Every structure is written in structure tokens, then in C-alpha cells.
Amino acid sequence: MIVLVMHSFIVSKWDYFSILVLIAGAAWIWISKAPTGSTTDGQIPQPRQGFQAPDFTLNTNEGESLTLSDFHGRPVLVNLWASWCPPCRAEMPAMQRLYTDYHDKGLEILAVNATSQDRLSDALAFSDELGLTFPILLDTNGEIARLYQVQSLPTSFFIGEDGKIKDVVIGGPMSEALLRIRVDQLLEE
Numbered sequence: 001m002i003v004l005v006m007h008s009f010i011v012s013k014w015d016y017f018s019i020l021v022l023i024a025g026a027a028w029i030w031i032s033k034a035p036t037g038s039t040t041d042g043q044i045p046q047p048r049q050g051f052q053a054p055d056f057t058l059n060t061n062e063g064e065s066l067t068l069s070d071f072h073g074r075p076v077l078v079n080l081w082a083s084w085c086p087p088c089r090a091e092m093p094a095m096q097r098l099y100t101d102y103h104d105k106g107l108e109i110l111a112v113n114a115t116s117q118d119r120l121s122d123a124l125a126f127s128d129e130l131g132l133t134f135p136i137l138l139d140t141n142g143e144i145a146r147l148y149q150v151q152s153l154p155t156s157f158f159i160g161e162d163g164k165i166k167d168v169v170i171g172g173p174m175s176e177a178l179l180r181i182r183v184d185q186l187l188e189e
Contacts, residue, residue, distance in 0.1 A: 047148050049167055053078070053159045054147050058112065058137040061124055066110065066135055069163065075186035076108045077179075078157040080139070080150050082118040083126040088154040091173035092130055098179050099134045106161075107183055109134040114153060116142035158182050160189050 047054055053076075057067040068076065079095065081088035092111075099109045113123045115138045127136050139145055148157065156174065158167040166189070167182055 047157065047165055047168070049165050051165055052163055053157060053165050056144050056147060058139060058144065061113075061127065061136045061138060064135075066137060068110065068159075071108050071110075072163050073161050074106045074108050075161055075183070075189075076110060076159040077183065077186075078110045078112060078148075078159060079154055080112045080114055080145060080148065080156075081154045082114045083122040084118060085153045087172035089126065091154060091179075092126075092132065094174070094176035094179055096130060096132055096134070097176065098183060102183055102187070103134075105187055107187065110137055111135065112137045112139050112144050114142070114145055114150075115140045116145070117153075158186055160186055 053068060055067065055069045057065055059065055068078070077095070077098075079091075081092070083089070095109060095111070099107070103109075111132065111134055113136055115123060120138065120140075123136070123138075137144075144150075148155070152171055154172045154174075156169045156172075157165050158169075160166045166186060169178075169182075
């Protein structure tokens with residue numbers, strides 16, 4: 001009988017201790033939680049599929065100012081590149097053919113040159129050499145590369161008519177077939 005009472009006492013002490021630990025843990029979680037948006041300034045930590053594409057405005061190589069949100073309602077391929085980047089150079093001819101074939105169907109290509117990491121004269125010479133007709137935007141201070149948290153070149157963002165990122169391709173070169181499949185998917189939405 002004494003053993004049974006003692007056993008009951010030990011179990012109830014353990015129960016009280018467990019409840020106390022749970023309450024202390026819940027209180028710590030409540031007190032130490034970060035306010036919503038405090039760690040990322042209310043924005044996504046890195047642009048990724050399913051999220052709104054961060055808006056930006058850049059000048060073209062011809063001095064015209066373009067803003068991404070001005071293309072809302074059209075699918076957009078934003079490609080960050082540099083003239084010294086072999087995969088960038090390899091995929092540009094396919095992007096030009098894509099632009100020629102799909103621009104009348106609504107596709108816009110914004111080729112953002114990482115001018116802060118490239119020589120403007122090299123980027124313009126490369127664009128002229130290939131006869132690129134889509135807008136070449138100049139990221140002269142690296143603002144867009146930081147905004148989109150680009151870690152390697154090329155990096156491409158396929159953005160739907162709703163302004164949301166549908167796909168991200170890091171690295172390259174992308175084959176023309178892959179580009180066409182991704183653009184067809186954008187146009188079908």
C-alpha cells in the first residue's frame with residue numbers, strides 16, 4: 001500500500017514538472033517570436049517561384065527607361081547576364097530566336113546586363129554582334145542582381161502575366177527547346 005501511494009506521488013510530481021516545462025516553453029516561444037515581416041522587411045527572402053517578381057526600373061542601352069511592372073499582363077523573361085559569361089553567350093542566340101517567334105504573341109524579354117560586373121562596351125559589342133532586338137537593360141550598380149539575389153550568371157526568371165514568378169533557372173546555357181517549353185507554358189496560362 002505504501003509503495004502504491006509513493007508511486008502515485010512520484011508520478012504526480014512528474015506530471016506537474018512536465019506541465020511547468022510546457023508552460024515555460026510556450027511562454028518563451030511567445031516572448032521571443034519575431035514580428036511579422038521584421039526579418040525580411042515584409043518581402044520574400046529571395047525571389048522564387050510562386051511569388052510576385054520584385055519591380056525594378058532600369059535604363060536600356062539606348063537610354064530609354066523601362067519598368068518591369070509596365071509589362072503586367074504580358075509574360076516576361078528576365079535574364080541576368082554578362083558578356084564575359086560563356087553560358088550567357090551560348091544561350092543568347094536562342095533567346096533572340098525566341099523573341100522573334102514569340103514577341104507578337106505577347107512575350108517580352110528583358111536582358112539585364114550585370115554592367116557592374118561587365119564592361120559596357122563589351123556588352124554593347126556583344127549585343128550588336130548577335131543583332132539582339134530585345135531590350136538590353138543596364139544594371140550599372142548591381143541593384144537588380146542584389147534585389148533578385150543572383151548568385152550566378154546567367155539566371156532567368158519566367159514571369160507570368162500576373163507578375164508572379166513561374167520558374168527560375170540558375171545557370172545555363174538553357175537549350176532553345178527548354179526556353180520554348182517554358183515560354184509556351186507562360187503563354188498558355
